[in-house]
Amino acid sequence: MQKLLNLNRFAMYALLVIAVSIPLFMPASCTTIPTLTNSNTQDLYIELMAIPEGKTVFVESDWTVSTRGESAGQLEAFLKIARLKNLKFVLFSGADPQAPQVAKNVIEGLNARFEKNGLKPLEQWNDYIDVGFYPDVEAFWQTVASNPRRVFPGKTAYDPVAKQDRDVYESPVLKDIRKTSDIAMVVNITASGTIDIIVQRMSGKGAKLAGMVTGVMAPEALVYYNSRQIVGLSGGLRGVVEMETMMAKGVNFSEGGKEPFVKAAQFDGVIEPLPASYQPFARGMNYFASLHAALFLLIIAVVLGNVGLFMTRKKGGK
């Protein structure tokens, strides 16, 4: 029994690596796990899909490669909706200087897949503007809240038609943004506590707020959802999988007389699944089977450890 309390650490890590790696090599049809969706993720998806075409969203992307497992899937989910609905977005970070480049890498990777599936890639200037890193994010949001026309002074971006750098406020993304209520939504994709700052500075200013956060931040951000300070929330890898599920199955959408797979009681409309050309970019679902394998291994390890401890104590050992 003592052995159960002294399992080789290296062997445990090796077992974990093997357990999470095997599902990654399996075809998607074997690793797709039907997942029920929570109301917070449903509301996020419903609100994003309700934004009128061509409107502008502010996306604060506050994550780097360390949380790619969760945050990249969140950003990809938003980008797919942005492409489908022709939404325009301003991309920036208030948490990490590396974050804008990491987000641009995701856009680049997704654009390649868009083009492969016959979709138009997202273009800087026409579809989005990358305004970079803002080290004092409190001051940034305070300025947006008072006047969004004064938050990007001197910022330029390359206009592919004029073939020169131009003021970002002349771009199709920002030309119609005159006051905060012109911003269709503020989406914070974050691995840190930056959503607090957005809620503090932007509540009641006419722009809807939403969060796509890591599992670590989700319990904290859920408070804002429950008090309706944010309109929707996607938390962690589970949140990514829920977004992908709604993209694949729609919301309140029934086929062939069957009950809808995603039922949203709070929503009286119907959202159809995304067209086939948007499927199956499913980063979250690719990882979900591995997550289940890892959690299963964790539960086994906890049970073995407790059995070992219990038996050792019973024999009078310490």
Next chain:
Amino acid sequence: MDHNFLKVVVGVIATLALYSVLYRENKFYRLVEHIYIGLAVGFSMVALWTETLESSFWNVMVGKAAVAATDTAPAQTGTPGFYLFALLLPVGLMGYFVFSRKHNWMSRIPIGIILGLWGGQQIQIWWQTYSPQLQAAMRPVLPTATDSIIVPNSIRLSQVATTEISTASTLPPEVVTTLSNNFRMNTDAVAAFAQANNVEIGSVQGAMRLMAGKVGGEVYASQAINNIIFLITLLSVLTYFLFSFEQKGKFLLGFTRLGRWLLMVGFGAIFGSTVMTRFALLIDRMYFVMIEFLRDGLPRVFQGG
């Protein structure tokens, strides 16, 4: 070996080096850790200038010259320099006097300005953060509807309500009554209902919305129970944090103990969510090593792709 694959190879080496510390402390880990810190600091300094100070400070301060139109590009108007921005620089630089024993009083000036600005915003921030949460915590604990324990799919409509919904949705009153027996239907069922009753789908959906609104105004027993659990949790946890007087009495001690247990349940759920995040990060790294490098990257190199 193409440029992109080289990036992946470097990434894989760094990943393995950083994970090697899980086995034991080693020089390979230390080397990569120091490279990472150096890169991060260098990257941050460059990004701070190129992405923030240059555009938001320097370019605004020195202004921009007008550009004449060309065959391909429109004319650009110039902007005058805003040289008052230059006054900010010495104020900011005063912060560095914190390292001087003789002149460190000067560093208190920028710190004071920042603290003043920060402090002035706090009332608004506190109110923006907590007032909606306080409002959301005010929940009804007494049920107002007695016809069902859970939120029902059917609704018993009065004559007045039937007429009201009938007028608003343009459905005949008898169709409204039939619909009230099951007003939460999926899209296929709504279409079938509309066809069977020879009415518009939009009218049926409109009536369903009005009925849902009427149910939404009631508090059902299941909702009341949820709200009571919420209220007990809120009050017991708040009681646990009352440290300004000695807590005496069986009830109060029991209530604070309940608060502590409920906090533990909350922490357990938060910890579970954190563990899932850590696993997700490991899985992504394994995806990077196993799929992006081993499965997709290496074969392309050997095939000369």
